[in-house]
Amino acid sequence: MTHQAQHDTMISGAVGADIIPPTVNPLLQRERDRATLTKDLVTQMTYMIDDGKDKTARRRHIESSLFSDPLFSERDRYIRTSAETFDIGVKRSIRLIDFKKVHNITFSETWDYVYRALTNDVTFGVHDLMFVTFIDNQGTEEQKARWLGKARNMQIMGTYAQTELGHGTYIPGLETTATYIPSTEDFVLNSPTLTSMKWWPGAMGKTSTHVILIAQLIIGGKNYGPHAFMVQLRSLKDHSVLPGRSVGAIGDKWNFGGVDNGYLSLENVRIPRKDMFMKYSQVAPDGTYSKKGNPKVMYTTMMVVRLKIAQECWQSLGRVLTTAIRYSAVRKQGPVDQGGPEVVILDYQTQQEKLFPGLATAYAFNAVGKRLQEVFNKVQADIEKEDFSSLPELHALTCGLKAFTTGTAVRFVDTARFACGGHGFLLSSGLPYSYSRLSAGCTYEGENTVMMLQVARYLLKSAYAAQNGGSLASSVAYLAEDTSGQTWPAQTETDVVNSDLLYKAYQHRAYRLVNQVGQRMAQLMGQGQSQGVAWNNSTVDLVRAAKAHMQFYTMATVFDVIKPLAVDPAIQSILQTLSCLYAIYMMDQSIGDFLEDGYMNAEQAQMVHGQYLALLNAVRPEAVPLVDAFDFSDLTVHSVLGCYDGNVYERLYEHALRDPKNKTEIHETYYKYLRPLLTEHQSKL
Numbered sequence: 223m224t225h226q227a228q229h230d231t232m233i234s235g236a237v238g239a240d241i242i243p244p245t246v247n248p249l250l251q252r253e254r255d256r257a258t259l260t261k262d263l264v265t266q267m268t269y270m271i272d273d274g275k276d277k278t279a280r281r282r283h284i285e286s287s288l289f290s291d292p293l294f295s296e297r298d299r300y301i302r303t304s305a306e307t308f309d310i311g312v313k314r315s316i317r318l319i320d321f322k323k324v325h326n327i328t329f330s331e332t333w334d335y336v337y338r339a340l341t342n343d344v345t346f347g348v349h350d351l352m353f354v355t356f357i358d359n360q361g362t363e364e365q366k367a368r369w370l371g372k373a374r375n376m377q378i379m380g381t382y383a384q385t386e387l388g389h390g391t392y393i394p395g396l397e398t399t400a401t402y403i404p405s406t407e408d409f410v411l412n413s414p415t416l417t418s419m420k421w422w423p424g425a426m427g428k429t430s431t432h433v434i435l436i437a438q439l440i441i442g443g444k445n446y447g448p449h450a451f452m453v454q455l456r457s458l459k460d461h462s463v464l465p466g467r468s469v470g471a472i473g474d475k476w477n478f479g480g481v482d483n484g485y486l487s488l489e490n491v492r493i494p495r496k497d498m499f500m501k502y503s504q505v506a507p508d509g510t511y512s513k514k515g516n517p518k519v520m521y522t523t524m525m526v527v528r529l530k531i532a533q534e535c536w537q538s539l540g541r542v543l544t545t546a547i548r549y550s551a552v553r554k555q556g557p558v559d560q561g562g563p564e565v566v567i568l569d570y571q572t573q574q575e576k577l578f579p580g581l582a583t584a585y586a587f588n589a590v591g592k593r594l595q596e597v598f599n600k601v602q603a604d605i606e607k608e609d610f611s612s613l614p615e616l617h618a619l620t621c622g623l624k625a626f627t628t629g630t631a632v633r634f635v636d637t638a639r640f641a642c643g644g645h646g647f648l649l650s651s652g653l654p655y656s657y658s659r660l661s662a663g664c665t666y667e668g669e670n671t672v673m674m675l676q677v678a679r680y681l682l683k684s685a686y687a688a689q690n691g692g693s694l695a696s697s698v699a700y701l702a703e704d705t706s707g708q709t710w711p712a713q714t715e716t717d718v719v720n721s722d723l724l725y726k727a728y729q730h731r732a733y734r735l736v737n738q739v740g741q742r743m744a745q746l747m748g749q750g751q752s753q754g755v756a757w758n759n760s761t762v763d764l765v766r767a768a769k770a771h772m773q774f775y776t777m778a779t780v781f782d783v784i785k786p787l788a789v790d791p792a793i794q795s796i797l798q799t800l801s802c803l804y805a806i807y808m809m810d811q812s813i814g815d816f817l818e819d820g821y822m823n824a825e826q827a828q829m830v831h832g833q834y835l836a837l838l839n840a841v842r843p844e845a846v847p848l849v850d851a852f853d854f855s856d857l858t859v860h861s862v863l864g865c866y867d868g869n870v871y872e873r874l875y876e877h878a879l880r881d882p883k884n885k886t887e888i889h890e891t892y893y894k895y896l897r898p899l900l901t902e903h904q905s906k907l
């Protein structure tokens with residue numbers, strides 16, 4: 223078919239993917255043929271990433287079953303209007319109810335497989351992740367019996383309403399009130415000011431029937447702080463908004479078009495006493511208040527969500543790097559030697575710098591996510607036995623990893639966008655979509671800076687405990703080992719990538735920065751600053767210390783997870799290379815931290831940089847199979863640049879032809895605006 227014929231047939235809508243050759247782009251095939259990681263090894267790596275062959279099979283089965291339903295096709299994702307995106311988001315959420323039942327899909331599988339495939343563009347994500355989980359974690363047995371089954375079966379649809387127009391981060395500042403009236407045994411809910419309006423909750427604007435509302439609990443004029451209440455918003459018969467509630471959508475956002483984030487204002491809404499979540503805090507009929515356990519237990523649902531966000535990060539990053547690395551392996555742009563053949567852009571060292579540290583990070587975050595799940599499961603089991611002792615550590619870890627993974631990944635995604643040049647700016651590349659999603663992840667469930675400051679607070683407390691003979695949780699046990707005055711023992715280039723020596727360097731830096739900022743705060747307070755002011759004047763360094771801690775924790779975890787893996791030696795070798803690149807890249811980026819107290823010397827810093835460049839080189843031949851191993855099918859990579867066959871130009875063209883503006887040869891704007899102007903010019907000639 224000629225180009226013109228293809229174009230004409232496309233316009234008439236008769237052909238779709240015919241433009242795309244059935245064969246793999248030879249440049250991409252060349253990458254796969256040359257690599258040490260053969261197809262078989264790539265498959266083994268996929269099993270490792272998925273945590274076992276059975277899980278890969280299960281994931282693939284769920285993905286293919288999902289995409290056998292045209293409703294879940296993402297072919298038109300980047301040409302839908304915002305109204306269509308929302309419509310399809312609701313429709314999909316409803317279709318997923320049966321889908322999950324038919325395929326027996328668990329909570330974890332919903333996140334790990336279903337939302338991985340759809341990148342979560344469904345309306346009731348907050349319902350699945352927060353509403354149901356909150357009832358399960360915070361409801362009494364009686365409340366669970368009333369709500370959990372209905373919520374799981376979507377007989378009621380709910381959201382989680384904490385953020386208000388005026389306050390998000392500072393929970394004590396929330397203004398919504400729940401005042402207990404002992405005589406009637408109910409709570410009266412009110413939004414006393416404009417800024418007390420709930421603002422942002424997913425699916426609250428137009429779809430949810432219920433909401434878990436966070437409000438200040440007032441009994442007998444005393445404020446007991448924020449507590450959670452189940453509130454019905456809409457009639458289950460006709461979806462009309464119930465009296466006293468004013469609710470609507472807040473407008474289009476940068477992403478999450480399938481979700482109707484909403485506002486809610488309440489005026490004298492009465493709910494029965496039994497609708498306050500009472501597992502850990504109780505209000506007796508006479509208004510007596512009591513609570514048990516660690517106050518952080520109220521935030522265990524948020525910990526689950528932060529865990530999931532952190533775990534999801536490697537997927538977003540992996541998807542984007544699949545796109546950018548495959549594209550870079552087929553995109554040619556000039557020769558290396560003047561007059562020589564054009565090379566693929568992946569051969570440029572600066573391109574490798576843009577992509578390979580991100581690739582190493584995606585592998586690292588996959589490993590860290592698995593470890594965090596183990597920690598989480600253990601703490602969850604302890605909490606069930608009413609042992610709350612590990613909660614502060616888990617809180618710090620989930621805050622820190624959520625902030626660290628999203629903040630790191632979003633920067634790599636941005637860089638990957640640059641790495642794809644102009645084509646990376648097209649929505650159809652999938653890169654702007656991934657970027658804006660990850661960007662939201664830096665804000666929701668705890669704004670990242672604020673999360674890092676919470677980690678810093680935990681670190682300072684732990685450092686204080688260490689100095690005073692207190693016990694420390696395992697992730698901060700290093701704070702008990704004073705490494706001041708030590709120097710880095712690395713002597714050779716091999717030493718520089720030795721995981722034990724890397725561990726020592728990161729440990730030393732984290733110890734130093736935590737203690738240094740602690741001393742700085744003490745000094746400021748000694749000069750008469752209040753604790754709050756001294757804290758505020760130290761926040762840049764507190765975040766720096768928290769980041770150093772997270773980098774230490776993640777690099778140590780990665781080596782810890784990778785080393786004992788029973789895998790083929792070729793896989794073990796490339797995993798070591800990636801883990802070293804992860805650690806060395808971060809070190810090279812913040813080399814001043816290691817130099818400033820003389821722990822490292824200039825020669826060692828140069829060796830670090832030299833090894834960083836050597837590692838980029840080592841990853842180069844394996845880059846394509848390494849992203850193949852993530853196993854994002856073409857249906858889940860969501861990018862014209864990132865498909866397995868590397869036929870990027872054909873896909874770009876095919877997608878352009880489907881631009882709704884190309885539906886007719888002459889666009890309506892001609893008749894509306896151009897024709898009068900052109901006719902006027904012609905009449906003057």
Ligand SMILES: Cc1cc2nc3c(=O)[nH]c(=O)nc-3n(C[C@H](O)[C@H](O)[C@H](O)COP(=O)(O)OP(=O)(O)OC[C@H]3O[C@@H](n4cnc5c(N)ncnc54)[C@H](O)[C@@H]3O)c2cc1C
Nearest residue numbers: 382383384385389390391422423424662666667668669671
């Ligand atoms: C896509 C999306 C979905 C959402 N879904 C929900 C939902 O379902 N339910 C819900 O309740 N909410 C939801 N939210 C709201 C979200 O949880 C809040 O936006 C988030 O907690 C941040 O709060 P904020 O917007 O008030 O930001 P702010 O807290 O006002 O932050 C603004 C700036 O101030 C800084 N800052 C704030 N406090 C401090 C401090 N103590 N020290 C130093 N710096 C500080 C921050 O670092 C940031 O730079 C959603 C938000 C988004 C974007």
